[in-house]
Amino acid sequence: MEQETPDSSAALTDNAQEALAFGQRLAEIAATAAENALRPWNAYQLAIALGLFILATILAKPIGNRFREWLRTREGWPLWRIKLGLTLHKRVRSIMFIVLIWVAILVMREVTWPSRSYLLSVIGNLALAWLIVALASRLVANTLLRSLIKYGAWFWITLRILDITEETEGLLDAIALTLGETRISLLLILQAIFILGVLLAIARFLSSSTTTRIKKNPEISPSMQVLGVKFAQIIFYGAAFFIGLKVIGIDLTGLAVLSGAIGVGLGFGLQKVVSNLVSGVIILLDKSIKPGDVISLGDTFGWINSLGARYVSVVTRDGREYLIPNEDLITGQVVNWSHSDEFVRLDIPFGTSYGDDPHLVRQLAVDAALSVDRVLGDRAPVCHVTGFGDSSVDFVLRFWIEDPSSGLTNIRGQVYLALWDTFKEHNISIPFPQREVKLLDGSRLETGSQT
Structure with a gap:
């Protein structure tokens, strides 16, 4: 068996002492709370707080209904105001309780000694702090991140109000793991989660605001808007990550060396991914x-x-x-099809019989194209003879449209139908391939007989 070193024994002893001190502190707080709760004025304060909570519950329903009806009449409000109003509507009871308890605290401070409203002050501070944290955490869109920030802030504020922050920090810091020269404690992990969560939430808010401003600017082209949004996201989220690590106290020098080594290894394995990323920047x-x-x-x-x-x-x-x-x-x-402008020219080939006047056919084809709504009249359609086929005179009808996103096949079909109706009206025939069979002299045509 390995023997414990003096340093490890001392560390274990210190951790045990800190844990024992924290436990004693909690026991003292619990005993003091139980003793204070048995005092008449503290019992009265608890009864007052309970009565105010019941009163807030009773008042919350009618006030909440009126507030909801008022929100429905707010037409034209931006989305963030509507969301804030809905959030306040869900917490009408908490708001009413906070208002009532602080009115009671102010009245009691005027008519009696401050010590007789101390417990109410603690409850009022906790309720107000929890409400502020709940409202502020709504700015975080990610559900998991919002929960981490909200419950972490509630826990820390509760410790501050109850004045047991130092003892709790000492116990959390005592629960640690040492890897070489790096010491990772539970306190450091919780601080990292909370600080990084807050910074990422701020980065998300700034990124969203910047994205909205960029997209609303008509002077910025769509491709540059996408590039600006991607660049802003990289800046904000990268800054939040590195600032968070720096605030927590993590040395970024080792991280830079590690990331460089990882980057070299990934460069060979992710060539296609990197190529697509660079190509995306070039396209923008x-x-x-x-x-x-x-x-x-x-x-x-x-x-x-x-x-x-x-x-x-x-x-x-x-x-x-x-x-x-x-x-x-x-x-x-x-x-x-719409790189420099939205105008697109389409060609439609067709053929007519040799017995039809090609000059008339050309004019009828142009008129048929102009009868279709999407065909542009200011860029007049044209029709040309392209050749003399085996069974028809071949033509090509060319016309322009300015909405290729609405489809190309459908507009071709509409023009073909217009040609069919126009040719039918003017007795223009559309021939189809025909074959003639001639019998040579001395040959005989035989047909198969059925048995």
């Missing part, structure tokens, strides 16, 4: 595509829904959403 900087653009990549035709750090989301007309890696958009051939 050169503005080759942006949200809302209509693109074709291979067999995929749709519009850009969002630009991500690793991929681009493309939504097709049938509702499918394709996640295309950024590298494919940089190295492959992409057709951007």
